[in-house]
Amino acid sequence: MDNLKINYPCEWEFRIIGAHEELLKAAVSEILVNKKYDLSFSNQSRGGKYISLALKTFVESEEARNNIYIALRKHAVIKSVL
Numbered sequence: 116m117d118n119l120k121i122n123y124p125c126e127w128e129f130r131i132i133g134a135h136e137e138l139l140k141a142a143v144s145e146i147l148v149n150k151k152y153d154l155s156f157s158n159q160s161r162g163g164k165y166i167s168l169a170l171k172t173f174v175e176s177e178e179a180r181n182n183i184y185i186a187l188r189k190h191a192v193i194k195s196v197l
Contacts, residue, residue, distance in 0.1 A: 127180055129170040130157060130197040131187055138192040139168050146186045147172060165194065 133139045136156070143154055152172040159166045170187075174180040187196045 121177065123177065123180075124173060124175045126171055127174045127183075129172075129184065129187060130167050131170055131193050132165055132167045132195040132197070133192050134165055134194070135192065136166055136168070139166070142187075142190045142192050143168075143170055146183070146190065167197075 131139055131143070133142075140154060143152065150172055152170060154171075155169050157167040157169040172183070174183065184196055187193055
């Protein structure tokens with residue numbers, strides 16, 4: 116199977132999942148301090164326990180994209196990153 120070829124720089128979208136929208140928004144602002152981004156509601160679990168937000172930001176390279184992904188995954192209020 117061929118690897119997906121991504122042409123950098125480009126806009127990238129992450130989906131972040133957690134229990135509280137305001138805490139997720141605060142986490143993103145902590146991680147992307149000096150970076151421009153767009154954050155919007157994406158979905159809510161059937162029982163309402165979890166929500167997902169769509170995070171769009173410009174990434175300069177695969178390394179930059181991976182660094183953002185790792186920082187998001189490590190944050191305590193973020194349960195999952197897609």
